[in-house]
Amino acid sequence: MRQWSPASWRSKPAAQQPLYASQEHMARVVTQLASLPPLVTSWEIEALKAQLAEAALGKRFLLQGGDCAERFEDCSAEAVTSKLKILLQMSLVLVHGARKPVIRVGRFAGQYAKPRSEDLETRDGLTLPTYRGDLVNRPAFTPGARAPDPDLLLRGYERSALTLNFIRALVKGGFADLHHPEYWSLGFVEQSAMAASYRAIVEQVREALRFMENVLGVHAGEMERVDFFTSHEGLHLVYEQAQTRLLPGGAGWYNASTHFPWLGMRTAGVEGAHVEYFRGIANPIGVKIGPGMTPEQIVQLAEILDPDGEPGRLTLIHRFGHARIAACLPPLIQAMRSTGRTVLWCCDPMHGNTRLTADGIKTRHFSDILSELEQAIDLHAGCGSLLGGVHFELTGEDVTECLGGARNLTDADLKRTYRSEVDPRLNYEQALEMAMRIAGKLGQGNP
Numbered sequence: 001m002r003q004w005s006p007a008s009w010r011s012k013p014a015a016q017q018p019l020y021a022s023q024e025h026m027a028r029v030v031t032q033l034a035s036l037p038p039l040v041t042s043w044e045i046e047a048l049k050a051q052l053a054e055a056a057l058g059k060r061f062l063l064q065g066g067d068c069a070e071r072f073e074d075c076s077a078e079a080v081t082s083k084l085k086i087l088l089q090m091s092l093v094l095v096h097g098a099r100k101p102v103i104r105v106g107r108f109a110g111q112y113a114k115p116r117s118e119d120l121e122t123r124d125g126l127t128l129p130t131y132r133g134d135l136v137n138r139p140a141f142t143p144g145a146r147a148p149d150p151d152l153l154l155r156g157y158e159r160s161a162l163t164l165n166f167i168r169a170l171v172k173g174g175f176a177d178l179h180h181p182e183y184w185s186l187g188f189v190e191q192s193a194m195a196a197s198y199r200a201i202v203e204q205v206r207e208a209l210r211f212m213e214n215v216l217g218v219h220a221g222e223m224e225r226v227d228f229f230t231s232h233e234g235l236h237l238v239y240e241q242a243q244t245r246l247l248p249g250g251a252g253w254y255n256a257s258t259h260f261p262w263l264g265m266r267t268a269g270v271e272g273a274h275v276e277y278f279r280g281i282a283n284p285i286g287v288k289i290g291p292g293m294t295p296e297q298i299v300q301l302a303e304i305l306d307p308d309g310e311p312g313r314l315t316l317i318h319r320f321g322h323a324r325i326a327a328c329l330p331p332l333i334q335a336m337r338s339t340g341r342t343v344l345w346c347c348d349p350m351h352g353n354t355r356l357t358a359d360g361i362k363t364r365h366f367s368d369i370l371s372e373l374e375q376a377i378d379l380h381a382g383c384g385s386l387l388g389g390v391h392f393e394l395t396g397e398d399v400t401e402c403l404g405g406a407r408n409l410t411d412a413d414l415k416r417t418y419r420s421e422v423d424p425r426l427n428y429e430q431a432l433e434m435a436m437r438i439a440g441k442l443g444q445g446n447p
């Protein structure tokens with residue numbers, strides 16, 4: 001195969017890249033970015049890869065979730081803490097239901113760049129670049145806000161570092177200790193329709209820990225303190241390249257801005273610059289798979305991205321929508337099976353289920369999301385495969401962006417607290433309910 005370097009993507013067509021006015025300005029920023037320390041280490045990245053390899057074999061389960069797009073203004077103690085809390089609560093429910101350890105991966109500390117279907121947006125006769133995430137420009141519809149600004153790459157790197165620093169400090173301080181799930185309680189949990197069921201699960205997990213420790217004399221060890229890994233869509237190739245390093249302790253080049261970058265559906269073309277970049281980094285990588293992907297394409301992608309069939313290297317994140325998954329997924333499972341590869345299959349039940357309300361608001365219905373997940377579990381089982389993970393857009397906050405759930409949010413509710421600039425997220429209650437609804441099903445067949 002052709003020689004790879006962190007810059008070899010530049011000889012390929014790169015989709016979804018912003019146009020900057022000044023190349024000199026960009027060059028200055030890239031020099032700075034490339035001289036700043038890495039955000040993650042090779043040891044952490046390899047530890048995650050080893051855990052993902054176990055998930056592919058059914059020994060662990062991957063929970064990946066967070067905002068569609070992080071906002072710079074949400075780099076605050078409250079927002080970060082509430083994201084960790086909901087991921088912890090969901091993972092506790094999944095550990096309990098699926099009866100296996102859960103790998104927690106946030107869509108955070110770097111999820112700042114977004115693919116868009118249009119380059120330009122026109123309002124009242126004025127045409128401006130589309131909003132591509134805080135790493136690139138700002139959502140306000142003014143020429144100043146929408147002009148791509150290279151300095152935002154530095155601001156994004158800094159906020160990623162601040163977020164990760166805070167997460168590491170919380171985890172080290174015992175925030176994520178399974179003995180103390182009371183730390184993870186969100187203020188409004190008590191009013192939630194889910195509160196009683198969640199409390200019952202917490203009690204059962206506590207009881208199991210007490211039994212292990214007091215009766216069996218086994219210390220919960222690894223369970224005691226849980227890790228969080230970071231992930232984001234590897235979209236902005238100039239940014240990703242500047243963070244690509246030969247790290248101590250590792251073998252080869254790593255993307256040091258995150259543990260687990262993923263290739264978005266719009267940039268997964270085998271001839272494109274993104275696939276070229278991703279094939280050379282040593283991180284575990286995710287690939288979003290949509291309805292347009294043929295069995296031949298997915299096999300070709302796997303051969304390019306994971307020529308050696310390395311355990312944990314490849315996670316295929318399928319996102320077909322509840323109406324299409326039954327037709328789309330089985331041929332892909334069979335195609336991968338015929339290559340003899342073991343990959344981790346993960347379901348993103350969000351991106352194939354987006355719809356517009358009569359008022360033109362982007363939303364998703366809880367029951368469509370749940371239906372895609374339930375079908376994914378059954379379809380994998382029916383093909384002798386295994387659903388090893390789930391990928392959600394969610395927030396620990398009390399927003400009203402997705403319909404349905406225990407409170408049965410309706411079109412009218414969406415106007416109340418709709419904060420996302422891009423895709424609608426499950427709110428705290430909907431996310432916890434989703435974990436509860438799938439946990440039992442995931443555990444079927446497990447001891």
Ligand code: PEP
Binds near residue numbers: 233
């Ligand atoms: C996303 O995960 O926010 C996204 C844009 O997904 P996809 O590439 O699957 O459309």
Ligand code: CO
Binds near residue numbers: 068422
């Ligand atoms: Co999204």
